[in-house]
Amino acid sequence: MSSTPLLELENVSTHYVSQRGTRVVRAVDDVSLRIDAGETVGIVGESGSGKSTLALTILRLLPPAGRIVHGGMRLEGEDLLAKSDVEMRHVRGKRIAMILQDPMASLNPLFTVGDQVAEPIRVHEGVARKVAWQRARDLLKSVRIPSPETRVTQYPHEMSGGMRQRIVGAIGMSCGPRLLIADEPTTSLDLTIQAQYLNLLRELQRAHGLALIFITHNLGIVAKMCDQLVVMYAGRVVESGPVSRIFNAPMHPYTQALINSIPRMNGSQERLTAIDGQPPDLSALPAGCSFGPRCPRVIERCHVEAPPTFAPEDGRAVRCWHLAPHAEGARAAQPIGAA
Amino acid sequence: MVVLEAAALTKHFNAKRTAFGGSRGVVRAVDNISFAIEPGKTLGVVGESGCGKTTTANLVLGLEAPTGGAIRFEGRDLTALDAAGRRHYRKSVQAVFQDPYASLSPRMRVSEIIAEPLITNEVVAKDELRRRVLEVLDLVGLPARAADLFPHEFSGGQRQRIAIARALMLSPKLVVLDEPVSALDVSIRAQILNLLRDLQARLGLSYLFIAHDLAAVAHMSHTIMVMYLGKIVESGDARTLAMAPKHPYTQALFSAALPSHPDERRDEIILSGEVPSPLNPPDGCRFHPRCPHATARCGAEEPLLAPVEGRQVACHLFDADARRAA
Ligand SMILES: Nc1ncnc2c1ncn2[C@@H]1O[C@H](COP(=O)(O)OP(=O)(O)OP(=O)(O)O)[C@@H](O)[C@H]1O
Ligand SMILES: Nc1ncnc2c1ncn2[C@@H]1O[C@H](COP(=O)(O)OP(=O)(O)O)[C@@H](O)[C@H]1O
Ligand code: SF4
Ligand code: SF4
Ligand SMILES: [Mg+2]
Ligand SMILES: [Mg+2]
Numbered sequence: 137m138s139s140t141p142l143l144e145l146e147n148v149s150t151h152y153v154s155q156r157g158t159r160v161v162r163a164v165d166d167v168s169l170r171i172d173a174g175e176t177v178g179i180v181g182e183s184g185s186g187k188s189t190l191a192l193t194i195l196r197l198l199p200p201a202g203r204i205v206h207g208g209m210r211l212e213g214e215d216l217l218a219k220s221d222v223e224m225r226h227v228r229g230k231r232i233a234m235i236l237q238d239p240m241a242s243l244n245p246l247f248t249v250g251d252q253v254a255e256p257i258r259v260h261e262g263v264a265r266k267v268a269w270q271r272a273r274d275l276l277k278s279v280r281i282p283s284p285e286t287r288v289t290q291y292p293h294e295m296s297g298g299m300r301q302r303i304v305g306a307i308g309m310s311c312g313p314r315l316l317i318a319d320e321p322t323t324s325l326d327l328t329i330q331a332q333y334l335n336l337l338r339e340l341q342r343a344h345g346l347a348l349i350f351i352t353h354n355l356g357i358v359a360k361m362c363d364q365l366v367v368m369y370a371g372r373v374v375e376s377g378p379v380s381r382i383f384n385a386p387m388h389p390y391t392q393a394l395i396n397s398i399p400r401m402n403g404s405q406e407r408l409t410a411i412d413g414q415p416p417d418l419s420a421l422p423a424g425c426s427f428g429p430r431c432p433r434v435i436e437r438c439h440v441e442a443p444p445t446f447a448p449e450d451g452r453a454v455r456c457w458h459l460a461p462h463a464e465g466a467r468a469a470q471p472i473g474a475a
Numbered sequence: 476m477v478v479l480e481a482a483a484l485t486k487h488f489n490a491k492r493t494a495f496g497g498s499r500g501v502v503r504a505v506d507n508i509s510f511a512i513e514p515g516k517t518l519g520v521v522g523e524s525g526c527g528k529t530t531t532a533n534l535v536l537g538l539e540a541p542t543g544g545a546i547r548f549e550g551r552d553l554t555a556l557d558a559a560g561r562r563h564y565r566k567s568v569q570a571v572f573q574d575p576y577a578s579l580s581p582r583m584r585v586s587e588i589i590a591e592p593l594i595t596n597e598v599v600a601k602d603e604l605r606r607r608v609l610e611v612l613d614l615v616g617l618p619a620r621a622a623d624l625f626p627h628e629f630s631g632g633q634r635q636r637i638a639i640a641r642a643l644m645l646s647p648k649l650v651v652l653d654e655p656v657s658a659l660d661v662s663i664r665a666q667i668l669n670l671l672r673d674l675q676a677r678l679g680l681s682y683l684f685i686a687h688d689l690a691a692v693a694h695m696s697h698t699i700m701v702m703y704l705g706k707i708v709e710s711g712d713a714r715t716l717a718m719a720p721k722h723p724y725t726q727a728l729f730s731a732a733l734p735s736h737p738d739e740r741r742d743e744i745i746l747s748g749e750v751p752s753p754l755n756p757p758d759g760c761r762f763h764p765r766c767p768h769a770t771a772r773c774g775a776e777e778p779l780l781a782p783v784e785g786r787q788v789a790c791h792l793f794d795a796d797a798r799r800a801a
Contacts, residue, residue, distance in 0.1 A: 183660055327728055
């Protein structure tokens with residue numbers, strides 16, 4: 137905890153407010169997290185749990201309805217919320233890159249791949265066109281695009297999904313970012329193509345000392361790729377910590393249920409542990425703990441008061457009353473976060 | 476007796492000329508495959524996009540006519556059925572698809588959606604119909620009041636329950652499940668997989684289960700068949716195949732499956748290249764351009780499915796074994 141983290145979020149809340157201001161969606165609620173250089177963090181949660189909003193918050197790319205209503209964000213110690221739009225554009229181009237689920241959403245169908253990879257290099261580095269194009273070819277080669285010399289002259293629709301996603305990766309990498317945020321980058325890919333792509337991301341990460349945020353609904357990706365895990369439920373981080381410790385001993389009832397609900401390859405489970413019910417509407421959250429209505433370990437207090445975040449052990453944060461220091465069977469834990 | 480049997484089943488499509496003036500040709504979507512589905516059992520089908528899973532499902536459902544081979548239901552060839560036989564077949568084989576949003580008509584009440592297959596196939600009294608609707612709703616774990624609501628009033632998982640209820644209305648023998656949980660949230664998938672297993676145990680249903688999630692297929696299936704470019708490359712007992720795949724493609728596919736625990740370290744086989752098009756597939760073994768073990772023979776001669784250690788594998792590497800076993 138000594139050196140300056142690469143990225144630090146402190147009690148960040150982002151809401152979507154309807155035009156008349158009558159409906160408030162608490163898409164990100166009181167989220168704190170820390171990422172060190174070169175680290176891989178997986179953010180897991182079901183659809184609508186606020187993962188993409190969190191990514192857009194970090195990049196300050198929220199749609200007009202979205203507002204960061206509370207909290208602080210620092211990139212290498214610099215206050216991201218104090219930056220002007222121009223400064224943020226520089227941050228997005230050079231220091232933080234993003235890969236989206238659908239590569240077509242990040243590619244312009246009207247421009248060649250070469251244009252789209254070379255252009256950001258030319259703009260951000262102010263190099264000559266020829267230099268930028270050579271760099272583009274090198275980048276395509278580095279993301280394993282076969283025959284990059286001819287590929288640079290082609291359009292996105294002339295390529296497969298896996299190839300497009302690698303090109304988006306190449307664009308993201310083109311300005312040597314410190315942090316890459318990948319939002320469900322492989323859900324549209326087939327298994328063997330996904331394996332190729334995840335491998336490539338890992339190699340790029342090692343080669344460039346890149347930190348990676350993996351946003352996914354798939355715990356398998358986290359198990360394979362990540363050092364740290366952040367579990368989101370209904371806009372909040374309910375558990376975070378080192379991946380292996382969470383998989384071996386999940387502490388939050390939601391994380392426990394989630395891990396037990398995944399089928400295993402060896403077919404050892406007779407029944408999967410299902411989680412009853414469904415996630416809540418973020419504009420009409422239940423009182424107290426948002427997981428309360430589905431929680432197998434719910435106690436009276438949960439319906440009255442939302443639990444704060446406790447730190448039961450080094451590097452772990454859990455938002456559940458069972459981790460409170462005075463709770464029965466709880467380990468010595470101190471609430472952290474909200475001052 | 477097997478419920479359904481496919482023998483040398485084939486479906487070729489005539490490809491339209493592509494936008495770039497590419498040559499005409501034949502898409503070999505499903506090419507000479509044979510399998511059997513037993514009563515009360517699940518046959519899982521895995522393979523990457525375009526390998527022919529949905530086409531196989533459509534053939535089984537009678538939504539497409541095969542261009543070669545045959546399907547036998549309860550021992551009778553589908554093409555030889557009379558009108559009554561075809562009606563019996565249509566009732567006995569039902570389907571649940573991936574997208575519970577697209578598959579349910581938004582303007583119909585749940586009771587109408589569920590009752591529809593029965594109304595179109597049989598003459599039933601109104602109160603008997605209502606009784607059946609409530610019975611299947613109960614089977615899939617939905618409350619009776621769900622009958623009078625519209626699909627948009629339900630979550631994805633509940634809609635998939637409605638789709639399952641509809642499929643059960645005609646008391647089928649076989650249900651084709653094409654990616655039934657991939658559109659659902661992680662916390663909901665286990666609910667639906669558990670429900671499908673419970674229904675199988677209670678009603679003795681057979682399933683043809685198609686999914687991209689290999690662990691889910693391993694969990695649900697008794698037998699698994701692995702497809703690549705319209706062919707079966709390996710099939711056999713689900714647990715054996717999932718834990719120790721033999722065919723080089725199956726090995727690569729299962730090694731690419733995501734682990735369920737970070738300590739679960741597999742030897743990763745990273746294949747080069749992409750799945751070729753089933754339009755003019757490679758000669759010989761269709762997997763040979765990507766296969767790490769390919770020899771000259773693989774590019775020339777097509778390997779046939781043959782028994783290898785209690786399963787069927789189509790690969791020249793096992794020719795010696797296969798001959799010994801024969
Ligand atoms: N009506 C059709 N006309 C021409 N080609 C078709 C037709 N239907 C399917 N195909 C082709 O047949 C092949 C197999 O298709 P199919 O839909 O069965 O694959 P799949 O395994 O279900 O793929 P996915 O997992 O993406 O759904 C594909 O190459 C597909 O493009
Ligand atoms: N532009 C928007 N306007 C209003 N609500 C939104 C908007 N975008 C997302 N939301 C809501 O915010 C919540 C979180 O969304 P999102 O961050 O996209 O979730 P995830 O990526 O985890 O699926 C959801 O309830 C979603 O409906
Ligand atoms: S605080 Fe209560 S309801 Fe929430 S997760 Fe913990 S036990 Fe369950
Ligand atoms: S037949 Fe040859 S190319 Fe095909 S899977 Fe076996 S070794 Fe590989
Ligand atoms: Mg999202
Ligand atoms: Mg399909």
